[in-house]
Amino acid sequence: MTTEDEVPAQLRRLWGLSAPAKRGRPAELDGGRVVAAAVELADREGLTGVTLAKLAKHLGYSPMSLYRYMGSMDELLELMVDAAASDTSEVEYFPDDWRTSLRSWAAAQLRQAHRHPWIHHVPITGPPSGPNQIAWLELGLRALRETGLDWPQKVGTIMLVSGYVRTFVLQMESSRRRREISGMEQAQAEAAWATHVARLIDAERFPETARLMASATFTPSDQPTSDDPAEDTDFAYGLERILDGVAVSVEAAEG
Numbered sequence: 001m002t003t004e005d006e007v008p009a010q011l012r013r014l015w016g017l018s019a020p021a022k023r024g025r026p027a028e029l030d031g032g033r034v035v036a037a038a039v040e041l042a043d044r045e046g047l048t049g050v051t052l053a054k055l056a057k058h059l060g061y062s063p064m065s066l067y068r069y070m071g072s073m074d075e076l077l078e079l080m081v082d083a084a085a086s087d088t089s090e091v092e093y094f095p096d097d098w099r100t101s102l103r104s105w106a107a108a109q110l111r112q113a114h115r116h117p118w119i120h121h122v123p124i125t126g127p128p129s130g131p132n133q134i135a136w137l138e139l140g141l142r143a144l145r146e147t148g149l150d151w152p153q154k155v156g157t158i159m160l161v162s163g164y165v166r167t168f169v170l171q172m173e174s175s176r177r178r179r180e181i182s183g184m185e186q187a188q189a190e191a192a193w194a195t196h197v198a199r200l201i202d203a204e205r206f207p208e209t210a211r212l213m214a215s216a217t218f219t220p221s222d223q224p225t226s227d228d229p230a231e232d233t234d235f236a237y238g239l240e241r242i243l244d245g246v247a248v249s250v251e252a253a254e255g
Helices: 009-014 031-045 052-059 063-068 073-084 098-115 131-143 151-182 186-198 207-214 233-254
Strands: none
Touching (some): 009 073, 031 052, 052 063, 073 131, 098 131, 098 233, 131 151
């Protein structure tokens, strides 16, 4: 049986396990407070705002003192991602409907990223390791429990859906930055882009793209947009096509 001391220090910190006792004065800080402060900085200033100097100043300690609670900046980022992923309350489970369950799981991930826009800018360096990330994995596996898919298929499905959410978030973040620079709303920015690009497109060389630019696709709409990012029509369309593909595998497994 593995004892706590045999677990690597980085995983102990990630899971909030007590570190081996050390001599000297007790620490006035704790790991949870350091990570919470880092998440607060990232929510306010983005990842570029999370530096040891800024974090230490925010907490009122020296930068070197923070290494008591993390081994490196990369570890701090992993701790931050796991802390920001702590809320799974929006994920709904439908025992007889894997598709609706997985849709809810994906939508909850998107809302989480909307609350913490920096979270998907952290590079993925390995499989989920923290307790909150494992909780999301558990909920994804639960959604697929009655599908008949084998374990590799379930893991592949979860990676596919979560990868789609990540890609969508990064694309939306890039679009948001362009809108901030232009000072336009999303629909206006898309319409302006289409207008300018359309002037450069040779209809003989790019006939389908020319037809797209001539369509009403990029015409600004007067319809109100929802505050819920999961109701974005582009997100919903892409997710449903992925779920259509998963459904083919589920039908084959059940057959």
